[in-house]
Amino acid sequence: MATNPSPTTQRVTWQRTADANFPLAARVGEQRWVLRVNDFPDEPLYTLFVDGRKVMDVEDWPSGWTRPPIDAAGGAGRAGPISPPQ
DSSP: OOOOOOGGGSOEEOEEOSOSSSOEEEEETTEEEEEEEOOTTTSOSEEEEETTEEEEEESSOOTTEEOOOBOTTSSBOOOOOOOOOO
């Protein structure tokens, strides 16, 4: 029986969203991943949601995850609107 790899071991290229609470999103296979920003340092920095379900808290940025670039004007590029998890 195959097991699912940990999200932190997968290669993920994140895109910025227009939502300040869920600022990063990615498509991983057929799944929609979003990161929620938490009340750091009282809480973990991020919480990962996959297809609208909370999967895990993220304290340290995984080495296989790629942050989106900052545009030349110093702002963040936007991937367009995204629906946060329900």
